[in-house]
Amino acid sequence: MRLIACGQNHVSEYFPKWNNFFPLITGKRIKRLGNKCLIKFESCFFDYQLLLDEGNEYQNRDRVVKQFVRTGFGIEIGALHHPAKVRKGVQVKYVDRLSVEKLREQYPELNKMQLVEADVIADGETLEPVGNLTQDFVIANHFLEHCQNPISAMENMLRVLKKKGILFVSIPDKRYTFDINRPITPYDHLVRDYTEGPEVSRRQHFEEWVRLANKVTDDFEFERQVKHLMEINYSIHFHVWTETEMIDFFLKQKSTHDFEIELFSRNINEMIFVLRKA
Secondary structure (H helix, E strand, C coil): CCEEEEECCEEEEECCCHHHHHHHHCCCEEEEECCEEEEEECCEEEEEHHHHCCCCHHHHHHHHHHHHCCCCEEEEECCCCCCCCCCCCCEEEEEECCCHHHHHHHCHHHCCCCCCCCCEECCCCCCCCCCCCCEEEEEEECCHHHCCCHHHHHHHHHHHEEEEEEEEEEEECHHHCCCCCCCCCCHHHHHHHHHHCHHHCHHHHHHHHHHHHCCCCCHHHHHHHHHHHHHCCCCCCCCCCCHHHHHHHHHHHHCCCCEEEEEEEEECCEEEEEEEEC
């Protein structure tokens, strides 16, 4: 059983035996989400990741949302057909770049699904209509991988949060999705997208998507799909990661932005991070 500990600008791994571990946390605050054990130590929740490797991914995620998003009002970006289930009294406004009608036009696979109508039509990466320090929480499930400029998107999500506000992020682990054959996006690439603008790598991402996710081998069809997807601004997974790179990403962001990592957990095929703005 592996314990992932995030905090103090490092990541530690422990391999304690369950029966021998409890004496080590005597006096520490323990929270439970069902049978999921969260240990709070030095302002950071650590959790046994194997305890979220079972059950329903959405239900597991919602339990964690309810633990950290307890009151107030905030936004959820790109909720589509799986908006987070929050506590009674918590107010959520939904942000998406397209209306439900236009989402169905661009993504026919969503036609039979019940989609959340956006309260705010806006680019989730910039959140331009959302004021600084106005939100108690921001929820972004399976959103960061769709961002052309993830570092800038992080800055804007933190920008709109009030002090002590919660940023709840879940990201798919590429090893368990259709991105399995795609190369991991290195952090240097994200820095280049941030400093030079995402246009410098945009076509590269679409080419990679068509070749390795859509598995197109014919050159003519490959070029046709790349051109079409770019023209309609199709929201692909621009960047892909495993848990190792995402822990590194958030620790690097922590070195330049004022927030604490409250929780990291693997949840079946995704990773959950909960950040609290200082």
